[in-house]
Amino acid sequence: MLEFLRSSAVRVALVFVLVTTLATTAVFVLVYLQIGDANEKRNRLILETEAAKSVNRPVEQLRTAFDVRLTNDLRRIDYAALFNADHKFMFGNIDELPAIPIDGKSHFVGATRVPGSDNRIEPAIFVARQRPDGNIMLLGRSLLETLAFRRIVQRALLAALLPMLLLALATGAYFARRSSRRLTIIHDAIARIMKGDTDLRLPIGSGRDPIDKISRDVNLMLDEIVRLLVQLKGVGDNIAHDLRSPLAVVHAQLERGLESSNDEQLRTIVKQALSHIDKAMLAVAALLRLADVEYSPKSRNFRQIDLSAICADLFEFYEPLAESKSIRMTLESHSPVLILGDGDLMREAVSNLIGNAIKFTPEHGSVSISVIQEDGVPVVRVRDSGIGVEPAERDKIFQRFYRTSSGHRVPGSGLGLSIAAAIANLHEFDLRFSENNPGAVFEMVGRKR
Amino acid sequence: MTNKPEARAQTIVLVEDEQAMADEVKGELESKGYLVRLASIAEAADAARVGDAAMMIMDRIVFGEDSLVMLEALRKEGVKVPVLVISALSSVDEKVKGLKAGGDDYLTKPFAMVELTARVEAMLRRLDDIRTTKLRVGDLEMDLIEKSVHRAGVKIELLPREFRLLEYFLRHPGRVITRAMLLQEVWQYHFSLETNVVDVHISNLRKKIDTKGMPSLIVNIRGAGFMLNANA
Structure with a gap:
């Protein structure tokens, strides 16, 4: 889980969530500001025009007009009042001139007492204008509605933001999981390929996304590597092939020289x-x-063969050798373990394992061979109490010509395990190594179908 | 290890396209007293048909041609000449193919000359004693029907595998027998070993059949294998 959270896919998803949230919030804020702003601008304009229009009207007419306006105003003027030149209230619905410049321009007043209410306060905009008779006309518009509107937008924003955040998170998590699962599959495939399963390729989905594209590229690269490997091996095999006759000839000549x-x-x-x-x-x-x-x-002329019989035969063959080193050798096999295979090859593979076990086990040690069906697959296990394999060398023991540092003292070609592994592979078995503390366990395990 | 040339030199027909190899095989076998004739596939077939060859040694692939085809044809005609097939192809499959086509033995390159001469000598001897029921060397006697072994009249108990091992030696007295031959003929193992397990089997067998204070019946031949002392 922790690894999942640390993965780059999750980081990408989180950035995605953050950006989405920010973008949405920005849109809301913009809408909010724009709406409030436009509303206020319009109100200011109305107030200013109205003030300019009414400034030359006679006082009496103004009084009626105020009444009409205030009770039945189509243009929504909330406040109207007339003050004399000394700022004394004459008529209207607001009895005090707010502290704004008397210039015919609209001004914001944060707290205005609502007329006819007990100390209810609201924000408003006011226009004060000096009339030719020296009186001051005051028109005003409550901003309560605008504020209410803004509050609605605010609430809508908050209400929408949470589900949106969750949705973004969920989407992000989905994609992160999806890509991390694919990456895990690719990771596992690469691990298996590195262990020598060179026929394996990365899975490719139907899509054309970057992961598929890279997987395809990696597969092409693997094809090329395998081709080069085969070529390289071919070169090695050809060299070996060409060395055979000269070696045999030199051997014969030396033998003859020795005799003469x-x-x-x-x-x-x-x-x-x-x-x-x-x-x-x-x-x-x-x-x-x-x-x-x-x-x-593969499976050229495979026949049904009995691994138990093969092991029993080899057990009998190797027992005197084990005895000569005072090694206790045991065989565990209860019933026939039948597989399709080549008896000669299997005999060779198991012979290599048993021969190795005896070779690398000191006197008075033990070697045990078991042939069993385990978890539905055939297993041949050779366990010894010998010198084992150094941890650093475990990956290399199946490589061609590799001999453990301690194994150099014991004669051999260094290819025994490679041959055993190749034979196992041919039979769809895996040759595995594990530690026996002390000693080694080599087992050939049938692959599950 | 040196065997006296046979009274009547036997002709071995050799089919081999690698000159150096052919020279060595020829030289080696001639030093053992055989007449060796280098031949093409067709010449070898003719020699075999008219009974001119005591045995044949054939490389599996000669100038790109598979000599097994000729061998199969010969066997169909009823020609029984012993044939040793030499091949670069080491897989058991190929060995089986070689033997099925009528080869009597199969040797994979590279091999030591002692391996070749040991097999040639074993093959030339093989026909002699197939029907025998009793094998004898000195005071050691093996009854193939009763499956019993006596030395100087004293019964020796042998395990089945030891019996077969001794039987192989008794069938080839005085001949060099290599480890690979024993693996192939006694155990039917068609692969090489990197352990001295065959030597251990031999020494166990010696302990049972030898008499104290006397030289062993089975002697080691350095660099080659073993031999049953025929004059014991």
């Missing part, structure tokens, strides 16, 4: 050379064997 010479010094050198050539031939043969297994078409 009586020079002890020379014979010693030739013997050493022969043992090195033997090693080279072993490696070349193993490399070609590996290539053979890796390139062989």
Whole structure:
């Protein structure tokens, strides 16, 4: 969950929510200000025109007009009053001249006592204008309505903002989850590819979004990498192929030389050379064997074979070797474990595992082999109490020619596990390693269909 | 390890397109007293048909041509000459194919010459004693029907696998037998091993069949394998 919150998708979603909220609020504020403003401007204009129009009217006419206006005013003038030149009230509905300049322009007055009420106060705009007779005419308009309107807009904004915020959050979370789930799938796929499942590709949706585009690019890149890998392996295999005959010939020539010479010094050198050539031939043969297994078409002539029988056979084969090192070897297999496969290849793979286990287990240790059905899949497990594998080396043991630092003292081509892994793969098994504390566990586990 | 040339030199027909390889095989086999004739696929087929060859050694692919086709044709005609197939193709599949087509043995490149000569000698001997029911070397006697082994009249108890191992030696006395041959013939394992497990089996067998104070019946041949001492 924490990781989910930290993901870039979530950050993008949060920014999205923030921006949406800000934009909406800005629109509301603008509307709010615009509406209030326009309303007020209009009111000011009305007041000013009205004041200009009425300024030359006789006083009596004004009085009637005020009455009419105030009771039945179409243009919504709330306040009208006449004051003499000394600012003394003459008639009208407001008895005190507010403190504004007498210039025929509208002015805002924050607190005006509402006439006929007990101290009710409201904001208003007023126009005061000097008449030719020296009296001062005052017209006013309450802003209560404008304020009320503004308050409505305000409330609407608040009421709308919360659901909008939630909606934005939900949308953001949805997209964040969606893209994070896709990223997780891609992450898992890449992890599997890096573990050697080079046939796997990133999933591509139907869409044309950037993730799909990048996935497609990555897949193309993987195709190219695999092509290069195969090419590289081909080069290696070709070299091995071409080395075979010369190696065999040199071997034969040295053997003949050894037979025909009586020079002890020379014979010693030739013997050493022969043992090195033997090693080279072993490696070349193993490399070609590996290539053979890796390139062989899947399930060529697979038959039903019994892993239990194969292990029992190999157990009997290896038991004397284990005994010679005082290693206790046990076999656990209860019933036939049948799979479709190539018996010779499977025998070779299991033989490599058992041979390794005995090789890397010191005297008086133990090696146990079990053949079982586990969680519905066949498993061949070889457990030893040997030197195990250093944590730093665990990823490398299945690589070609890799020999553990401690394994260098033990003869071998370094391809045994690679061959076993290739054979397992051919049978849709996985070869896995785990720690036995002390020692190692190698198991071939059938893949679930 | 040096075997006396046979009284009547046997002709081995060799089909191999790699000159250096052919030279070495030829030299090696000639040093063991065989007559070696290098031949094309067609020439080899003719030699086999007229009974001119004691055995044939064929590379699987000669100048791009699969020699198994010729071998299959020969077998259909009823030609029984022993054939050792040499191949660059090491997969078990290919071995099976080679043997099915009528090859008597299959050797994967690269191999040591001792491996080749050991197999050639085993093959040339093979026909002799298929029907025998008793095998004997010195005072060691094996009864193939009763599945029993006696040494100087004393019964020796052997495990089934030890019995088969000893039987293979008794069928090829005085011949070099490589570890790979034992794996293939006694255990039917068609792969190479990186452990000395075969040696352990041999030494266990020795403990059972040898008499104290006497040289072992099965001797180690350095760099090659083992041999049953035929003169014991």
